[in-house]
Amino acid sequence: MTVAWLGLGANLGDARQTLKDAVVCLAQQHTITVLAKSSLYRTAPIDAGGDDYYNCVVKLDTTLPVRHLLALCHRVESHFGRERPFRNAPRTLDLDILLYGDHVIEEPDLIVPHPRLIERAFALVPLIELDPDLIIPQHGRADAFLTAVADQRIEKVKPLCQCLAGLAAAEADTARGAAPDVAAGDSNGKMKRGGCR
DSSP states (O other), X not given: OEEEEEEEEEOSSSHHHHHHHHHHHHHTXXXXXXXXXXXXXXXXXXXXXXXXXXXXXXXXXXXXXXHHHHHHHHHHHHHTXXXXXXXXOOOSOEXXXXXXXXXXXXXTTEEESOTTGGGOHHHHHHHXXXXXXXXXXXXXXXXXXXXXXXXXXXXEOOOSOOHHHHHXXXXXXXXXXXXOOOTTBOTTSOBOTTSOO
């Protein structure tokens, strides 16, 4: 078994749901055990146009050789409608092998550690969330590169469903005689439909 780290990103369609579904898809593979998933992050596109991206990192155990893991990543991308009309095009799903054990691979179509890993906040920040002491082969501690990406916009996304917490807070305010907080609801303080998915 090899511990690998995958970076997931999307900025077309329902990107947040796509990332959740892609993690489930990976977990269903008999050759993979998903060990951990980072929080979801919203990030500005880098060297590209289009909408903001949603990103996360997944840590997994796999019996797959790295080439087979790459092929699996491409199949999952295709399953979710990934197209490659031009370099850095907006995408329904992007799966990158960030790290594959302690291996260093330099081939024309596969470089591991990912060649831009230490330059991208959207990969570094969720990676370090999962393992603050992570060492990147040939580079050193991952957290040593955070300063270099500090100017890149990245924000942690709250979980999709905040309804129960918001409702409980509103009920507590009402019980105390305070005006209910309706930021998550309509003008009558009722929770909007569709808030939980």
